Amino acid sequence: MNPLIALLLIISGTIAAQNKQAVTRLDGSKISTEEIDKTVEHLMDKMKVQGLNLAIINNQKTAFIKSYGFSNKPANTLLDTSTIVYGASFSKAVFGYLIMKLVEEKTIDLDKPLYQYLKKPIPNYEYFADLKNDPRWKLITARMCLSHTTGLPNVRWFNPTEWEPAFDSLGVIKLYFTPGEKYAYSGEGFKLLQLVIEEITQKNTDELASEKIFIPLGMTRTGFIWHESFGDDNVAVGHLNDGGIDKKRKRTEPVSGGSLVTTIADYARFIECVMQRKGLRKQTFQEMIAPQIAIHSKIQFPPITTETTTENDGIHLSYALGWGTFQCQYGKAFFKEGNGGSWRNYNINFIDKGISIIIMTNSENGEKLFKALLDTLLGDSCIPWKWQGYYPYDNKK
Numbered sequence: 001m002n003p004l005i006a007l008l009l010i011i012s013g014t015i016a017a018q019n020k021q022a023v024t025r026l027d028g029s030k031i032s033t034e035e036i037d038k039t040v041e042h043l044m045d046k047m048k049v050q051g052l053n054l055a056i057i058n059n060q061k062t063a064f065i066k067s068y069g070f071s072n073k074p075a076n077t078l079l080d081t082s083t084i085v086y087g088a089s090f091s092k093a094v095f096g097y098l099i100m101k102l103v104e105e106k107t108i109d110l111d112k113p114l115y116q117y118l119k120k121p122i123p124n125y126e127y128f129a130d131l132k133n134d135p136r137w138k139l140i141t142a143r144m145c146l147s148h149t150t151g152l153p154n155v156r157w158f159n160p161t162e163w164e165p166a167f168d169s170l171g172v173i174k175l176y177f178t179p180g181e182k183y184a185y186s187g188e189g190f191k192l193l194q195l196v197i198e199e200i201t202q203k204n205t206d207e208l209a210s211e212k213i214f215i216p217l218g219m220t221r222t223g224f225i226w227h228e229s230f231g232d233d234n235v236a237v238g239h240l241n242d243g244g245i246d247k248k249r250k251r252t253e254p255v256s257g258g259s260l261v262t263t264i265a266d267y268a269r270f271i272e273c274v275m276q277r278k279g280l281r282k283q284t285f286q287e288m289i290a291p292q293i294a295i296h297s298k299i300q301f302p303p304i305t306t307e308t309t310t311e312n313d314g315i316h317l318s319y320a321l322g323w324g325t326f327q328c329q330y331g332k333a334f335f336k337e338g339n340g341g342s343w344r345n346y347n348i349n350f351i352d353k354g355i356s357i358i359i360m361t362n363s364e365n366g367e368k369l370f371k372a373l374l375d376t377l378l379g380d381s382c383i384p385w386k387w388q389g390y391y392p393y394d395n396k397k
Contacts, residue, residue, distance in 0.1 A: 023056045023063045025379045026330045026353055033064060039376045040068050043369040050239040050363045051079045053264035056377065057349075057356035060275040062268045071236035071362070074245065084221055084235045085360050086248045087260030087267065088338030090345055091224065092190055094209060094270065095256040096146050096322015099193065100280055100288045101212050103142075107200060110143040110287075110321075114196045125195065130173045139179040142193055146321040147292035149182065150189035151175040153304075160184065160302040176304050183293045183319050184304045190257035205254040217273055219266040224254030226261065238342025241364045246342040258340065264360055267347075271356050275349060289334045289351065291318030291325055300337075300388055312384050328382035337388065339367070346370050346390075348383060368392065 022030035036054075044052055051069035055062055067079035087094075102108050108117065115122050115138055122140075123132035131137045136151070144150045156173040158165035173188060194205055201208060206224035214222050221230055238246030251259050277285050295317045296308040315326040323334040331352025338345030344366030349356040357377055359370060371385045371392040385391070 023377075024058050024355065025377065026350060026355060026381060027379050029379065031377065036064065036377065037066075037068075039373065043372055044069055047365045047368045048363070049361055049365050049369060051236060051361060052363075052366070052369075053079060053081070053083075053085065053358070053360040055264055055268040055271070055356075055358040057268070057271060057275060057358075058354065060272065060354045062272060065264060065268055067264060070239075071234070072245070073239060079236060079362075080234070081265040082221060082234060082263050084230055084261050084263055085362055086236075086238065086338075086340060086343040087262045087360075088340035088343050088345055089187075089258055090262070090267065090336060090338040090347065091256060091258050091260035092187075093322050093336040093347070094213065094260060095190060095194070095205065096288065097270075097274065097280075098205070098209050098212060099142060099146060099197070100284050100321065102197060102201075102208075104281060104284050108142055108197060110146075111141050113138055114140050114142065114145075114192065117196050117200055119199065122192070127195075128173060128192065131175065134175050136175050136178055140189075140192065141179075142196070143292065143321065144179050145186075145189040145193035147183070147319045148185050148189060149180050149293050149319075150186050150192070151177045151179045151181065151184070152186045152188040152192065154185050154187050154302060156188055158302065160304045163303055165302055183295045183297060185301055187257040191255070194254075194256035205256050209254075213270065213279075214266075216279075217266075217269045219262070219269055222260070222262040222266040222270075224256070224259050225252055226250035230261075236362045238362045239364065240342045248343075264358065267358055267360070271347060271349065271358060275351065275354060275356055288321045289323060289325055289332065290320055291316065292320055294318050295324075295387075298387070312387055315382050315384065317384050317387065326382065326384065330381075333381075333383075335383070344370075346374075348374070348378075348381070350381075 022032045050073045053067050056064040065081055067081050069079055071077045071079045071083045122128050122137045140150050153160040156171040157168055198204055240246055273279055298307055298309045315328055317326045323336050325334045330350050333350050335348040342364045345360045347358045367390055370390045374381055
């Protein structure tokens with residue numbers, strides 16, 4: 001046989017075999033990689049999503065990983081699994097895992113008031129100076145920071161009591177309720193905890209995460225800051241609905257709640273590690289994903305109001321330590337989103353089933369396809385999509 005023909009037959013057979021491969025949904029049914037491709041490409045086209053990364057974990061191991069579309073559509077460059085993307089609030093899940101490692105090492109206690117670790121009172125640090133007339137800052141603990149119960153706002157520059165908060169150049173930071181009282185998503189709480197662990201260890205968050213997570217897991221293209229080793233050749237930009245391009249700046253200072261840059265391949269390694277319960281003792285892992293506070297807010301983000309709902313009581317929607325959590329017919333699930341302008345990401349993990357999904361998009365429209373894609377990939381997953389604002393593209397509300 002002609003060697004070239006033989007090679008073509010081998011390649012053709014390999015492709016055919018790949019198309020017949022399948023991943024497992026929550027109910028045990030299978031979905032082929034070919035069907036996954038068709039679904040992703042259809043939804044991206046319908047919703048004008050320029051780029052999407054997808055990883056599916058079965059039996060605690062990556063069963064499917066693929067990149068679709070553009071890393072930079074105007075430049076006609078394509079995404080691949082080693083393209084650096086912005087993780088946004090995926091940062092908080094990584095930071096939460098890091099804190100649990102520090103808890104195991106007895107570097108920090110989840111329930112010791114944070115001010116007791118610091119060299120001076122919290123309001124004596126410039127960033128938190130506005131708290132000087134409210135002594136409730138003495139109540140804040142690491143557990144509260146990780147479970148979003150500090151009473152601090154999400155971002156100080158936006159009033160969390162307004163439905164559509166406008167930018168506030170003064171950025172006064174204050175406690176909107178007594179710490180520990182209820183859930184209200186707070187990036188500022190993560191900044192406070194970051195301040196504490198960096199003062200305790202005399203290392204910044206990127207150094208700690210690199211030492212304890214990124215290097216051990218081989219996450220060579222991940223950081224809370226930009227590393228020159230990443231290079232400039234394979235870095236995605238975000239795509240805004242007005243046609244604008246969102247190019248993330250190369251941070252030199254880590255932000256525990258939102259500065260993570262990574263790749264789908266690297267982040268899948270992290271989620272594999274979490275799903276395999278590696279790096280943490282059993283008791284520590286269980287505490288990390290255990291409900292800390294029941295959630296009764298109507299939506300995940302601002303405003304902070306007294307308005308509540310029972311809509312998610314059936315799934316026991318709660319916040320754990322760095323992750324949201326709920327219960328469904330398939331057991332415990334824990335999840336994290338990442339939302340930053342043109343970067344929309346989602347990860348959900350069904351620990352009892354060994355199944356995870358990671359979606360990372362560089363499109364402002366990314367969230368509009370989440371529910372439809374998850375319904376196809378997982379089946380009836382019970383995710384609190386209304387609370388998360390993941391209204392599907394064909395939803396009439």
